[in-house]
Amino acid sequence: MFAILPFSDAEVSIALQLAEHLCCVCLPVMSPRDVSEYEQVLWIHPEGLAIQQTGQKAPGPVRVDFLQGAQAHRRLFGGGAGQSVAKAIGIKGKRRPTVLDATAGLGRDSFVxxxxxxxxxxxxxxxxxxxxxxxxxxxAAEDPEVGPIIDRMKLFQQDGKDYLTSLTAQSQALNADVIYLDPMFPHSDKSAEVKKDMKAFRTLVGADEDSAELLAAAVAANPCRIVVKRARKAPAIEGVVPSMVLEGKSGRFDIYTFRALPD
Ligand SMILES: C[S@@+](CC[C@H](N)C(=O)[O-])C[C@H]1O[C@@H](n2cnc3c(N)ncnc32)[C@H](O)[C@@H]1O
Structure with a gap:
């Protein structure tokens, strides 16, 4: 169970609205260090909404920032179309497949x-x-350089498996060439000591136990290709066997090809 925490009086009304939307408690203005009943809060901060761990020794906030830090660095210096995720999706020459990311998370892969x-x-x-x-x-939409990138990203707060299943049930065509999946994998304690953002994120989301059903729904939706991001030593998702595997810097991509991508 989580709570919403406004940074100052200026954020109280937005915090109350969000608490109603997310059906959770809104705490009075105070420092996250002084919150003891919740392990994490959603902090309405002037610099942007953040997951913040509470207590005296908590690390800093985790927020989505497409303008600075790792995302900006990767956009400018990350290797462009040579990155493994781009190759896995099928970006080549002028070809830019349309993508349905059914496990958007913090949007990092979609942003790339x-x-x-x-x-x-x-x-x-x-x-x-x-x-x-x-x-x-x-x-990020307000930034003149990054805004046009954000215009290519459409977010739906919905279960991707339900969406894909409903398309199939209604015999509707999938509006994407590639389905991209990156479900949370159950992690060992050791690997849980990784970066603070992933730790906070894991507490928030937990493991995605239904990845096999998600993959099956993706196959039934009839894309040209499905790409699944996995930790290097994680087994492939149960069900269909990948057509090929691409090793990346920090993990691997299991690629399921069904037909050629349009040029
Ligand atoms: C490992 S994270 C994805 C990280 C993402 N690729 C990124 O670059 O930030 C997995 C996310 O997928 C979401 N997820 C898992 N199964 C889903 C489903 N069936 N529909 C929608 N979201 C799902 C989880 O809630 C979690 O936020």
């Missing part, structure tokens, strides 16, 4: 693909994560 020119539909089922992502997109 949109930066390279792909139109991306993003589905995120966790309302807290979707709120963080929507907030990061809203701030």
């Amino acid at each position: 693909l949109a930066s390279l020119g792909c139109e991306v539909q993003m589905f995120e089922r966790n309302p807290w994560v979707a709120a963080l992502l929507a907030d990061g997109m809203k701030r």
Whole structure:
């Protein structure tokens, strides 16, 4: 259970609205260090919405920031179309496949693909994560350089598996060439000691236990290709066997090809 924490009196009314939307408690203005009943709060901060761990020794906030830090660095110096995720999706020459990211999370992979020119539909089922992502997109949309990239990203706060299943049930065509999946994998304690943002994120989201159903729904939706991001030693998602595997810097991509991508 989480709570909303306004940074100052100026954020109280927005905090109350968000608390109503997310059906949770809104705390009075105070420092996250002084909150003891909740392990994490969603902090309405002037610099943007953030997940903030509480207590005296808590690390800093985690927010979606497409304008500075790691995302900006990767956009400017990350290797462009040579990055593994771009190759896995099928970016080549002028080809820019349309993508449905059914596990949007903090939108980092979608942002890379949109930066390279792909139109991306993003589905995120966790309302807290979707709120963080929507907030990061809203701030970035106002930037003259990054705004056009954000225009290529559309966020739906919905379960991607439900969406894909409903398309199939209604015999509707999928409006994307590639389905991209990056579900949370159950992690060992050791790997949970990684970066603070992933730790806070894991507490918020937990493991995605239904990845096999998600992959099956993706196959049934009839894309040209499905790309699944996995930790290097994680097994492939149960079900269909990948057509090929691409090793990346920090993990691997299992690629399921069904037909050629349009040029
Ligand atoms: C590992 S994170 C994805 C990180 C993302 N690729 C990024 O670059 O930021 C997994 C996310 O997928 C979401 N998720 C898992 N299954 C989903 C589903 N069926 N529909 C929508 N979201 C899902 C989880 O809530 C979580 O936020």
